[in-house]
Amino acid sequence: MTEPLLRVSGLSKRFGGFTALERVDLIVARGERLGLIGPNGSGKSTLVNCISGTLRNEEGSIRFAEHDLGGQPPHRRVRLGLARSFQIPKPFASMSVLDNLRIPLLYAARQHEKLASDRIAEEAMDVLRQVGLADKAHAMSRGLTQVDMRKLELARAVAAKPSLLISDEAMAGLSASEVDDMLALLLGLKERGVAVIMIEHVMRAVMKFSDRIAVLVAGRKIADGAPQSIVNNREVVTAYLGE
Amino acid sequence: MEFPTALVLNAIVAGLLLGGFYAAVSVGISISFGMLDVVNIAHPAFIILGSYIAYIVNARLGFDPILVSVVLSPLFFALGMLVYRVYYVCFEKRGQESLRGLAFFFGILFITEVTLVLIFGVDYRLVETSYSSTTLRLGPVDFPLRLVVPFAVSLAMVIGVQLFLSRTFFGRAVLAVAQDQLALRLMAINPFRVKEFAFALSIATAGIAGAFLIVIQPVQPSIGREYIGLVFAVCVLGGLGSIWGTLLGAFILGLAESFTSTFFGPSWAPAVSFGILLGALAFRPTGLLGR
Amino acid sequence: MRNRTFAVIAFAIALVLIALTRVIANDYFFSAVYTVLQFIVLATAWNILGGYTGYVNFGSAAFFAVGAYTTVFLNKSLHLPLPVLIVAGTIVAGLLGLGVGYLTLRMRGVFFAISTLALAVVLFTFVVNWDYVGGARGAYIIQPREAPLGFSRYGHLLYATMVLMAAFAIVVARAIERSVIGRGLAAIRDDEVAAECAGVPTLRLKLFSATVSGALMGMAGTTLPLYLSYVEPTAAFNLSYAVNSIAMPLIGGMMSWLGPLIGAVLLGTVQQVVQVTISSEWNLFIVGVLLVAFVTLAPNGIMGWVEAWRRSRPHPR
Numbered sequence: 001m002t003e004p005l006l007r008v009s010g011l012s013k014r015f016g017g018f019t020a021l022e023r024v025d026l027i028v029a030r031g032e033r034l035g036l037i038g039p040n041g042s043g044k045s046t047l048v049n050c051i052s053g054t055l056r057n058e059e060g061s062i063r064f065a066e067h068d069l070g071g072q073p074p075h076r077r078v079r080l081g082l083a084r085s086f087q088i089p090k091p092f093a094s095m096s097v098l099d100n101l102r103i104p105l106l107y108a109a110r111q112h113e114k115l116a117s118d119r120i121a122e123e124a125m126d127v128l129r130q131v132g133l134a135d136k137a138h139a140m141s142r143g144l145t146q147v148d149m150r151k152l153e154l155a156r157a158v159a160a161k162p163s164l165l166i167s168d169e170a171m172a173g174l175s176a177s178e179v180d181d182m183l184a185l186l187l188g189l190k191e192r193g194v195a196v197i198m199i200e201h202v203m204r205a206v207m208k209f210s211d212r213i214a215v216l217v218a219g220r221k222i223a224d225g226a227p228q229s230i231v232n233n234r235e236v237v238t239a240y241l242g243e
Numbered sequence: 244m245e246f247p248t249a250l251v252l253n254a255i256v257a258g259l260l261l262g263g264f265y266a267a268v269s270v271g272i273s274i275s276f277g278m279l280d281v282v283n284i285a286h287p288a289f290i291i292l293g294s295y296i297a298y299i300v301n302a303r304l305g306f307d308p309i310l311v312s313v314v315l316s317p318l319f320f321a322l323g324m325l326v327y328r329v330y331y332v333c334f335e336k337r338g339q340e341s342l343r344g345l346a347f348f349f350g351i352l353f354i355t356e357v358t359l360v361l362i363f364g365v366d367y368r369l370v371e372t373s374y375s376s377t378t379l380r381l382g383p384v385d386f387p388l389r390l391v392v393p394f395a396v397s398l399a400m401v402i403g404v405q406l407f408l409s410r411t412f413f414g415r416a417v418l419a420v421a422q423d424q425l426a427l428r429l430m431a432i433n434p435f436r437v438k439e440f441a442f443a444l445s446i447a448t449a450g451i452a453g454a455f456l457i458v459i460q461p462v463q464p465s466i467g468r469e470y471i472g473l474v475f476a477v478c479v480l481g482g483l484g485s486i487w488g489t490l491l492g493a494f495i496l497g498l499a500e501s502f503t504s505t506f507f508g509p510s511w512a513p514a515v516s517f518g519i520l521l522g523a524l525a526f527r528p529t530g531l532l533g534r
Numbered sequence: 535m536r537n538r539t540f541a542v543i544a545f546a547i548a549l550v551l552i553a554l555t556r557v558i559a560n561d562y563f564f565s566a567v568y569t570v571l572q573f574i575v576l577a578t579a580w581n582i583l584g585g586y587t588g589y590v591n592f593g594s595a596a597f598f599a600v601g602a603y604t605t606v607f608l609n610k611s612l613h614l615p616l617p618v619l620i621v622a623g624t625i626v627a628g629l630l631g632l633g634v635g636y637l638t639l640r641m642r643g644v645f646f647a648i649s650t651l652a653l654a655v656v657l658f659t660f661v662v663n664w665d666y667v668g669g670a671r672g673a674y675i676i677q678p679r680e681a682p683l684g685f686s687r688y689g690h691l692l693y694a695t696m697v698l699m700a701a702f703a704i705v706v707a708r709a710i711e712r713s714v715i716g717r718g719l720a721a722i723r724d725d726e727v728a729a730e731c732a733g734v735p736t737l738r739l740k741l742f743s744a745t746v747s748g749a750l751m752g753m754a755g756t757t758l759p760l761y762l763s764y765v766e767p768t769a770a771f772n773l774s775y776a777v778n779s780i781a782m783p784l785i786g787g788m789m790s791w792l793g794p795l796i797g798a799v800l801l802g803t804v805q806q807v808v809q810v811t812i813s814s815e816w817n818l819f820i821v822g823v824l825l826v827a828f829v830t831l832a833p834n835g836i837m838g839w840v841e842a843w844r845r846s847r848p849h850p851r
Contacts, residue, residue: 052731078733090728092721094789103721106714108733160733282644284592284651333830341643343829345590346780350826353777357819468773472652479645514659517652524645525637 003066005030005164005195006051006082011060013046013219020046022219023060028164028195035210035227036199039239043219044199045087048166052084053077065163078104079111083162087169089149091141097152098124098137101159108160124159131155131185147178154185158194165189166197171205179205207231215239249383254505255498260390262497264459266490267397267452268470269477270404271445276475277484278421279438281330285348286474287467288355289319289446293453294368294462295359301370308370309396312454316447323446326351327439352467359464367461375458393455400451404444405486417441421484469513476520482530491531495519537712541705548701555690564693568761570802571696572754576775577782577794578703579750582710584780585788587743588723589643593650594779596657597627597748599770601755606667606765609675616695620756627752628745635744640737658771672766675759692761696754703750707791710746719743751779774818778802781825787837796836 008026012019021043028034038044049055051062053074062069064082083104092100101124109115115123128134131151136144141152150170157165167186171179183205189196200206206213206227213230215223217239223230230236268290275283296315297308334344374388408414419426420437428434456462473496481492496516503515523530555564576594583589601623608614608622638649662670681688710716718739721729730736759765778801786797801821808817828835834842 054727054731073735073737074730075733075735078731084731086728086731090725092724092728094720094724099717102717103729103734104732106733107718107735111733156728156732282647284648329830342584342588342590343833345592345644345647346784346829347826349592349777349780350822350829353773354819354822354826356773357815357822361815361819465773468651469655471648472655475648476652510663511659514656517656520652521637521649521656524641524649528641528645 003063004028005032005065007061007063008047008051009061009063011047011050011057011062013043013050013055013057020219021050021057024216024219024221026214026221026224028197030163030195031190031193032195033190033209033211034195034197035206035213036197036216037201037203037206037213038216041218042216044216045168046219047216048084048168048197048199051077051166052082075107078108078160078162081112081161081163082166083108083157083160083164084166085153085157085168085170087172089153091144091149091152093140093142095141096138097128097133097141097144100141100152100156101127104156104160108162113161127155127159130158130188132181147174150174150182151185154182158189162194164195164197166199168199169201171200171202174202183209250505252384254501256384256386257390257505258498258501259494260386260394260497261459261501262494263394263397263401264390264452264455264493265473265477265497266401266493267393267448267455269474269489269493270401270486271448271452272474272478273481273484273486273489274404274417274441274448275445277478277489278417279441280421281327281335281442282345283348283442283445284345284471284475285326285351285355286445286449287470288352289322289449290453290456290470291359291462291464291467292355293319293450294457295363295453296450297454297457298368298370298462301372307372308454308458309393309451312451316450319450320443320447322450323443324439326446327442330442331435331439352471356464356467363464365463365465367463368457369461370457372458389458393458397452397455400448401486401490404448408486413437413440417444469516472513472517472520476516476523479520479528479530480523485530488530537705537709540708544701544705545698548697551697552694555685555693561689564689566806568693568696569806570799571693571700572758573778573782573798573802574700574795575696575703575754576751576779577786577798578700578707578791579747579754580779581783581788581791581794582707582750583743583747585783585793586711586716586719586723587740588726589639589740589744590647590780591650591747592647592776592780593652593654594751595771595773595775596650596654597630597751598755598758598775599657599661599767600627600630601752602758602765602770603661603667604752605756605759606673606675609759610666610673616691616757616760620695620699620753623756624749624753627755628749630752631744631746631748632741634748635741639740639744654771654776658767661767661771668766670767672764673759674764677760677763689761692757695757699753699757703753704791704795706746706750707794711791715739715742774821777818777821777825778805781821781828783835784833785824785828785835787835787840789834790837793835793837800836 004027006028008024011021011024013021024047036044046055050057053072065080067080069077092103102120105115105120105123125134125137128137131154133148133151133155136148144152154167154170171182179202186196186198186209198206198209210227212225213227214221215230215236222235223233272286275281293312297312300306300311301308330344330347334347374392377388379386408418416432416437420434477492477496478489480495481488496519499519500512500515504512576598580591580594583591604623604626605619608619634649634653638646661667667673677688681691683691685691718734721732721734722736722739726736782797782801783794785801786795787793805817808820832838
């Protein structure tokens with residue numbers, strides 16, 4: 001059996017006396033679409049931060065693309081092909097939309113793909129077309145609407161040419177048609193062979209998108225399987241609807 | 244070789260007395276930087292301002308400088324409110340705190356120093372109090388009153404601040420604003436007002452500490468800059484946001500400086516505090532008692 | 535405009551400025567211009583770490599003085615020629631930037647800033663206690679009687695050196711600004727975490743920025759001892775270097791190489807005038823006031839005004 005793209009084993013993260021994550025195991029295969037759900041405060045963002053490297057986990061290991069990620073800084077992980085977007089968009093405010101994408105193209109994508117310097121702008125426009133921001137390529141990123149900023153956030157992750165992309169609540173607070181836009185974008189990634197971990201509260205999107213769903217409650221993974229079985233899982237239902 | 248007992252004992256006592264004073268000097272930063280996340284590197288400027296005001300009143304009217312500073316502390320409080328408002332409007336609201344906020348406070352520090360030079364010149368100024376020249380003696384150990392009195396009042400002030408923060412409603416609002424502004428708002432408390440108050444409090448402590456300073460040693464305008472390292476060293480070493488940590492850090496620093504001064508010479512003293520700061524930042528940035 | 539073309543233009547202008555030594559007889563002119571040029575180097579260097587990368591350095595004086603005192607030390611021990619002294623001072627200051635950066639750039643920008651203040655005081659104390667380079671009393675350096683390369687006096691040679699240093703600093707800053715590294719630095723400045731997660735090796739780039747910035751500031755200081763024939767710690771570590779290297783880029787504009795140049799020329803000239811007509815204390819007061827005024831009211835500086843004005847004009851679309 002080939003090794004999965006991402007293997008998280010026994011991951012624990014503590015903040016002082018508070019345990020945010022407790023021995024979490026997670027596997028993502030190449031090209032797989034995993035939905036990650038759980039109530040607020042269950043540790044989803046913490047998990048993303050540990051995987052991407054912005055936080056250090058106390059226990060457990062993370063293997064990605066046959067590399068042990070232990071202690072590696074985020075930029076190395078991105079260069080290996082592990083990209084993430086941020087829940088609250090963090091654009092490079094002094095740059096235009098296009099220039100925002102130059103950064104991951106120059107610093108991440110170029111590590112595992114041959115990209116000639118004169119092709120960078122074209123590549124960026126390509127990604128912008130995918131997310132529907134092509135007409136705003138030269139607008140300043142700080143003047144964008146909320147939705148467009150979310151799109152830019154995803155675009156920046158896509159521009160790193162990852163083999164695994166973690167999308168952190170990109171759809172929170174969006175209208176139904178905006179959700180559909182984002183969904184189409186993320187679904188399109190499968191064609192390019194990109195695995196996606198989608199963290200969302202919008203259940204409709206998660207159900208439509210995921211090959212598999214994992215559920216996190218109070219720092220522990222309580223379920224992991226096909227979408228239908230998750231929806232019928234008693235523990236999951238209780239966690240969401242309360243006791 | 245004979246163990247220099249007297250020398251060591253005196254160094255310890257001087258270090259502890261100095262430590263109490265350093266705590267008073269630093270408690271303001273513990274509040275403004277440790278709890279409010281405002282990098283007020285101009286804090287020493289307000290201390291020096293306090294020193295000079297105490298000096299003027301003492302020279303003209305003969306009042307005890309520490310008494311004067313306590314009486315005048317509302318002025319410093321008001322000044323602190325004004326400075327915070329400017330800072331808030333220009334930087335915090337715009338999310339530009341880091342670089343521009345730093346430059347702003349640096350500018351204030353600088354302007355204060357230069358203004359004092361323009362008015363008073365670079366000569367050292369000192370005050371005369373009833374206890375300036377008295378020294379108590381206990382065996383081989385000296386207790387100069389010019390160190391003891393500020394030490395006592397410093398401790399009173401620092402402990403007073405700690406009690407205020409932990410026991411009163413408004414004080415606890417200050418501790419809360421550092422952790423969760425939204426929760427405060429939901430309790431119908433305006434975070435801005437709380438922060439403004441806390442910052443003003445920090446400046447008021449600076450003004451009072453200035454009087455302590457000029458009782459302990461003569462001052463001149465550029466001394467402020469030397470105290471930046473000391474103040475941040477104390478707070479970082481002790482742990483940001485913890486008043487007890489500030490006290491601990493202050494005593495450690497006082498002892499370190501005292502021993503350096505006694506055995507290596509006083510000109511190395513400024514390097515000690517900055518050296519400790521660099522060390523703390525490099526090896527243990529959360530401090531000894533930090534959150 | 536390509537870097538090479540720009541460099542050629544910059545050095546052409548430099549040569550013109552140097553040729554002035556044949557034409558102008560007023561010594562004060564060269565003294566004033568030397569000071570302004572020195573500030574151009576300091577402001578440009580500071581801005582590489584400050585404006586481009588977003589990390590404030592309060593200890594410019596430390597790097598500047600390190601350059602000066604390296605000259606003093608080497609001159610006293612080995613009697614080396616001027617170019618070697620300059621290179622040596624630049625390297626030592628660069629290593630200092632690297633070292634301090636390595637210790638403190640992993641933390642928040644705030645702690646880096648405070649550490650730079652600490653650095654200045656520690657180094658000052660160290661120098662004051664080091665008798666070989668003169669300690670508190672200072673060190674004398676005797677200028678060579680004859681000036682090489684056809685200059686009528688040695689002071690003119692130093693002036694010419696400073697002109698070249700200013701041109702060099704600007705060329706380097708512009709090259710960095712427009713390079714891939716420059717984009718990475720801008721990303722760090724805008725949002726360091728996002729930059730790191732976009733593949734930017736933030737620590738490495740910050741160290742690069744700190745090293746280059748420190749090196750150039752040290753370079754500006756290497757000729758000071760020869761220029762004044764005398765160096766003592768209070769002058770070498772003078773606070774005005776720290777304030778000016780922050781105020782000038784802030785007033786001129788921190789986003790590009792042009793800002794520090796504008797700031798240095800404007801503010802430097804104003805200071806020369808004030809110093810002569812009023813006093814040097816009032817001079818510093820004015821710099822401080824301008825710094826606070828600009829940082830609160832016009833944080834993007836003069837270039838920011840120009841940008842805003844340009845964007846408000848209707849373009850043909």
